[in-house]
Amino acid sequence: MLRRIAVGAGLLIALLGTGCATHGSVSLQEVRAFADASAKVGGYGELSRRYRDTFERERPYLSPATERVARENDARRRAVYDDAVAIQRALVLYMQTLGLLAGEERYDLSARIDDLGSGLKASTESGLQQRHVVAYTGMSRLLTRVIASGYQNRSVEAMVRDGDADVQQLLDAMMSLTRLYRKTNENEKKTVLGIFNVEIPFSNRNNERMLVTLAKVHLQNKTTEYKLIDRRYDLAMQGLTKVALGHQKMRENMHRLNGDEVRHLLANYGRDLNIIRDGLNE
């Protein structure tokens, strides 16, 4: 197997005309581009914050009775946040490490390992399932091993092989959370917009004209805001799905990463991820 990799690597280097890499690693341009794009794909972090801060936004629209329940929900959502972000941090660090292995640069990521340190809270309130917690722990170990060894004796192939199951679980957790964020956002949206649909028709006295006008302007702005947010949920989910698919393809084609077909496929995923990122930055 090692021989096959070495032969493949030799061919690739010859094709690309790039210099020889150290530690037996190869320059896998598309793997690197895909890993970099995966590390940078956005949406999830911002939507996690948005989910955490739901109460702040909906509070002015709530009746006292509803606000009591909403306050409890606020605490529940805040309890999830740290774990939600920790998962993303682990995935980003994995993709950065993979990107390094696929290229020739070597810089030290060991300071970042400390971020993974304490693990997930994994309380019943954290919103995560046991398998996600296990995946997080597995991922932390893998990254610690690879990064602490200074990437010695590590190939992209080994990293993809050892990491795939955990990568998929972490992405699954991120997608599950994003779906719940979205459902929650839907109820928030309807809470915020709903009052206007009812109160505006009730306000038809002459001395209420100014109030009604202001309400209509506010409703318009809020409607636009939520439309834009909906788009971000779409993009975030698309991004996570592409990362999952791209990594799965690498795992399936672990020994052919320098083959034309796989390189083409990965280049496409990398490009799609960049388009998604641009969409989020618009």
Place this chain on the structure above:
Amino acid sequence: MDKTTPHSTHSPAANGNASGPSDTPDSPGHAAASTSPSPSLRKPSAGNALSTRQQVIELADGLSDVADRLHERVLAEIARHDGRAVPDRTQATMRALLDDEMLLRQRANALYADAAAHVIGGLAQSQARLVTLTAEAADKIRRIGIIGEVTSLVGGVLALAGAVASGQATPIVLAIEKIQFHNAALKVLTPPAA
């Protein structure tokens, strides 16, 4: 929401003979027919009690759906006045229903927040029954002729949502009975579906 909300079953109301609580019986007569399409039949997943993440999410979807139907119903009721002033009493009823709708949304969001690990022990009622009940309620809210009756049906659903949040079996069973009784009472009041 990415339209995964459960829909229901035009199944007949459960047996029972008591009426639900009636607090705001402002009854402006038959509401305009809802414009939303007829809900399609959807089978809730099998399984016992509210024990998995997916089941918790399904119930939350069901509550969100009840809130959506309620909102439609309130708007339809307002539309009946066709731009004319809405009487204060009707306004008060609509506002009360709007509050109920918001509370349902908070209850749904509570379940979403719990979705991963929310396990309710000792609950005899099957999850399928819970989901069907909320779906039936959502459907009835669209069709009940008398808006005051919507108010008390929603009261039953809110009690269910609150009981689920408390995680205790007894209040859940009581809330279910309340909705069932109410459904039975409504059978008498409800005009034939359009």
